[in-house]
Amino acid sequence: DAKTTQPTSMDCAEGRAANLPCNHSTISGNEYVYWYRQIHSQGPQYIIHGLKNNETNEMASLIITEDRKSSTLILPHATLRDTAVYYCIVRVGRAAGNKLTFGGGTRVLVKP
Amino acid sequence: NAGVTQTPKFRILKIGQSMTLQCTQDMNHNYMYWYRQDPGMGLKLIYYSVGAGITDKGEVPNGYNVSRSTTEDFPLRLELAAPSQTSVYFCASTSIWTSGSPDTQYFGPGTRLTVL
Numbered sequence: 707d708a709k710t711t712q713p714t715s716m717d718c719a720e721g722r723a724a725n726l727p728c729n730h731s732t733i734s735g736n737e738y739v740y741w742y743r744q745i746h747s748q749g750p751q752y753i754i755h756g757l758k759n760n761e762t763n764e765m766a767s768l769i770i771t772e773d774r775k776s777s778t779l780i781l782p783h784a785t786l787r788d789t790a791v792y793y794c795i796v797r798v799g800r801a802a803g804n805k806l807t808f809g810g811g812t813r814v815l816v817k818p
Numbered sequence: 819n820a821g822v823t824q825t826p827k828f829r830i831l832k833i834g835q836s837m838t839l840q841c842t843q844d845m846n847h848n849y850m851y852w853y854r855q856d857p858g859m860g861l862k863l864i865y866y867s868v869g870a871g872i873t874d875k876g877e878v879p880n881g882y883n884v885s886r887s888t889t890e891d892f893p894l895r896l897e898l899a900a901p902s903q904t905s906v907y908f909c910a911s912t913s914i915w916t917s918g919s920p921d922t923q924y925f926g927p928g929t930r931l932t933v934l
Binding site for chain 1 (some may be wrong): 849853862863868910924926927
């Protein structure tokens with residue numbers, strides 16, 4: 707699976723959009739981009755995933771560049787409850803075991 | 819649906835003791851996983867299973883054993899607890915693809931283990 711690079715931490719103002727970048731320059735054509743988040747002491751929670759098209763759901767939007775070497779997770783109106791560690795994961799679709807490899811993630815602090 | 823449940827929530831062990839961390843899912847998922855998370859770090863895969871009777875090692879399997887006799891249960895066994903196994907343990911499950919893209923993993927609430 708391709709390796710990802712994320713900033714260690716970032717702050718965001720409550721009510722503003724939070725834009726979380728992720729670099730995955732060695733991504734292969736059959737690898738998906740996944741985002742999970744982990745609120746303090748809880749199990750990780752799935753947010754969104756995509757292959758090459760931009761995706762949106764009730765939680766967030768995922769913007770993938772045309773060359774697929776980077777992506778941005780957008781939380782449109784950040785709330786205090788969005789304070790968490792956000793993990794960007796790149797994974798081959800039908801790989802053996804559907805395993806996830808977690809890096810260090812980005813620690814996001816939403817401030818009032 | 820309770821999702822993925824784990825017991826116990828907390829446990830303190832003495833060095834050399836053994837214990838089993840329980841994990842159960844009620845979503846009829848084929849795949850189940852055990853991760854550990856050390857303070858300030860990301861999750862690391864210990865073992866996983868693609869179905870009843872089938873298990874395989876992950877990134878950090880040493881000191882652990884697993885079994886999968888049913889679809890629902892995936893217990894993790896520590897035989898001789900060591901301080902290095904102090905961590906938070908998460909169980910997760912997912913299903914085989916049905917929609918053409920990788921299915922997401924659903925995580926349990928975790929077991930916080932301290933070995934003294």
